[in-house]
Amino acid sequence: MKQASSDERVRSVIITGVGRAFSAGTDLQQLSTGGTPSNARGEAYANSTDTTRPAPWTLPSIKKPVIGAINGVAVGLGAEFTLQCDVRIAGESARFGWVFVHRGLVPDTGAGTWLLPRIVGLQNAARLLFSGEIISAQAAKEIGYVLDVVPDAELMDRAFALAASMSKGGPLATAESKRMLYQGLGRDGVEHMKDNVPTLNRMFASEDFKEGVNSFLQRRDPVWTGR
Template sequence: MSFVLLDRPREHVALITMNRPERRNAMAFDVMIPLRETIERVSRDNDVRVIVLTGAGDGFCSGADLEDPGPLPDIDGLTLPSIARRAMEELEDVVLALRKAHQPVIGAINGPAVGGGMCLSLATDIRLASETARFRAAGINNGLTAAELGLSYLLPRAIGASRAFEIMLSGRDVTAGEAERIGLVSRTVPAPDLLEECYTLASRIAAYSRLGVELTKRMLWSSLDTAGLQSHLEHEGTAQLLVRLTTRNFEESIRARKDSRPPDFMD
């Protein structure tokens, strides 16, 4: 049985599904390592313009698998502290793979995203949630820190510092409705419509310039790291000039408007 599925539901759209529904797609290593490998492989597929990430069954990802974490590769001869560090790196690499993907990643949050699953959802670029979704920074509930896999970096940037502090320190559930209200997800939709809504959004994005979309993703993430406005303006200006001066996309957009047709961006 494959714990990660890859499908092509629409032209230029890849659907990656974590496929361990009986464990609500918990973060066992035999799920997360193939997931990272699949994201990296799809990132290099130049026919894919947008990635959709979801979970099989009625859950997105339930966080750490406390019953069967699966095999961790290449740990022969390591002591327990080194093994623990390697384990965290394997999970961290999934978050980084989502961020580094050439394509935008839409998270189709189809159910609970708990602990590391919440972190995984925050690593996607856009999040749409079903009405059955819920989020919880569960580390604090387990006597640990809620700050894991980038959550203390990503969550305040998504919803603001005060809300992030309250959610991470209280260990409470955030419903789909609240998640939409505070900006944790872009919108919520009925569960049967979730993937189709994601595909419709993905197809809209895929119609634009490949280079323009990728650089927009890069600039948005860069803005979260930048030290100041002037530095970021220089990054944005360079990216805009690159597309403007090395492609005929702008001229094509003008022709398309005059002809009352969708533009065909060839980069």
């Protein structure tokens, strides 16, 4: 993910599963034998003083749009992983479940208790987290968790089409928009505007802004440099 974030040739990222499931979550056999999944990254972020990173999770923190193409089951850690995508498209076979309460746990990455209510609202998040219910792709769409539901055979085509549409804008503007989108979730409007104004001024001074204006006036596709 870090390589994709820094590679100028990459404009968007698509995450999907291999086989019939997106992710079935943590290996319960490992847990049953006394193993404990490492939470070193979460602990490191909790103790960090770095205020430049927009979110404690990898996918929201990379500079490129991340699209989740959810095929089959995404439960437990798998459901948490889908939360960290910027946009989610689900195949008809997709299922989502935050089943942690049935294992005596809270959502392990913290995304379920922080991002989920911001996406589907407090009431829907409470129902999903407290019941551990596994919901269908259509039910996920109805509460606003996924952008669209498509036949499984069309999932990747839809994801690539969405990635193409999200890759047409200036890469610098896209990266800054994503950063501010996630950082804005944790601050008030006044604090947010203190970031928005200098960010906008940097955009006005960028080569991409000049190219965006010139390409529009010349009625041609822009050639972005990301600078």
